[in-house]
Amino acid sequence: MLTEVSKAQKVRHEYPRPQFQRKEWLTLNGEWDFRFDDEAIGEDAGWYQAEAQASFTRKINVPFTFQSKLSGIEDPSFHDVVWYRRTFEIPQDWNGKRIVLHFGAVDYMAKVWVNGHLVAMHEGGHTPFQADITASLVKGSNTLVLRAEDFSRDVTLPRGKQYWLEHSASIFYTRTTGIWQSVWLEPVSPVHLSKTMMTPDIDRNEIRIRTFLEGYKATEDLKLQITVSYKGELVVEDQYAIRNPEQLRTIGLSDFTDHGLGRLWSPEHPNLYDIEFRLVQDGNVVDQVSSYFGMRKVSIENGKLCLNNRPYFQRLVLDQGYFPEGILTAPSDEALKRDVELTKEMGFNGVRKHQKTEDPRFLYWCDKLGLLLWSEAANAYEYSESYVRRFTAEWQEIIERDYNHPCIITWVPLNESWGVPNVQMDKRQQQHGLAMYHLTQVVGR
Incomplete structure (x- = not known):
């Protein structure tokens, strides 16, 4: 017999978007x-x-x-x-x-x-x-x-x-x-931040920040104030005039060196910088957003994966992201956090979220507690033109949503031959795979 929900039943009440927080919601x-x-x-x-x-x-x-x-x-x-x-x-x-x-x-x-x-x-x-x-x-x-x-x-x-x-x-x-x-x-406010895309560069000790505004008008006097802090201590303040609805700014982190390692992000040392964005119009703050970023670099050197310019051995678990009572939805934020904690306690330093784009709260806990993530899309099982249209649009949205997370070291648009079952012989399916690779390379760069 089906049961109806009780009003007393708990709901997910935590802020849903931890990398782009506003106080009022x-x-x-x-x-x-x-x-x-x-x-x-x-x-x-x-x-x-x-x-x-x-x-x-x-x-x-x-x-x-x-x-x-x-x-x-x-x-x-x-x-x-x-x-x-x-x-x-x-x-x-x-x-x-x-x-x-x-x-x-x-x-x-x-x-x-x-x-x-x-x-x-x-x-x-x-x-x-x-x-x-x-x-x-x-x-x-x-x-x-x-x-x-x-x-x-x-x-x-x-x-x-x-x-x-x-x-x-x-x-x-x-x-x-x-x-x-x-x-x-x-x-x-009528003019406000709609998203940010932040790219760390540990070799230059800087963070490149691309900001996007909604409701922008060229006639308005707009400035963006950016404050970066680390564990409550001010690192740098920046302010500049807004000339376009999409704007790129590079900010140096003079404190970052600290022997070259002290404030890098890794699973062993998940150091995070806090960042505040304040949009100022005619001298008044009209929008304020809180976020964070991690300084880390992923590269391949001599056939080896490197994290922060050093060879790094991944110990990954494959995680389907299904919950017995919630299916794709975790029963609570604490359940997502506990998944990360248990993964680390078992000796793993990373996770491949298999065939699921996970709740942003899970990515937050990976950032906060230190767990590498292979971010993967849910694929179709068979190929079609409608699949290509649907998947291409959704994959771009996935990257844009999760671009700022330091925990993500690998993007996985396609799993095995899912969605491309005849990839060995069908040139369309081969080109689709290549297109997803190139799309991944350009979004947010």
Whole structure:
């Protein structure tokens, strides 16, 4: 018998994006209204309308998918179209700000409405997306609706180890459909930072920082203040005028030498620098973001992998990233942390996350506690033109999301012959593999 979720059940309440933190935010994890739509009639029937509450017959505990025990539903059968609904109110002290809605990951295609207005669409089951929902908000209670569509039997869909048959078998596991990472709101100014990409250079003792702005206008007086600290001690402060929505800045770290080793990042010494970004408009701070980075270098010398210019022997475990009660979603942040701790306690210094792009909180703990990571995408099982289109877009989003993590030393777009089963003979599949290699080389550089 299926059980509905209890309001008392714990939700994932930690900040979902540890490398790009703002102080003000509101989690939307927890109890949502939910409904299966096996006949795919919900959109025509207007289930996205605010007054359609009666159409939702179940409750679900977000961010756990309906297939999992922690969702409160635990139904592993095929339901390729599902709907979510909940209400929320905007805090009064957010008045005058732009309101951004974030989804950590929704498997596989998502459409999002706020108060009946379509605000976002996204394809790809493992990467985040967001929408500025300010224009769709009303005073008091707002209604948020999401429609998720999966293609459970499509073997050309980038799905990793999710099985396309009903029951798990062999090396294939239970599917994930719908919301499986955190959902949250945050207020921002009309002009604000949208992302940063940081590249350390230990040979030059510097960090190259590429910043991206949303809402930039060339007529505005904008400056970016950057503060770098190490274990609470100021290292360097920098300020420069913003001339473009995308800008590159290189900052020297004069304290970095310390005999050449003292502040490098490695599994044995996971040293991290804290960095604060403050966007200043007409003398006022309008946006502030906290992040961190690690100074480390990965290279190949004489056929040997080197970490920080020294040969380094990897002792890796292959980790599928499946949890008994949450499937792809960890039951808690502590569970992700404990996975890293146990891996290190067993004598490993790294992990290959096999056929899964993991929750950013896991990458945070790898950075913080010191664990190398081979970052891998979920592949399709068979090749098709639609697979190439879908996978190429998602792979770029994966790299952009995780580019700043010092723990990542290897990017793995393709596993064995997954998605390219005839790679030995089919030139299209060969070129696809080469294209993914070259795409990986250029993103963020």
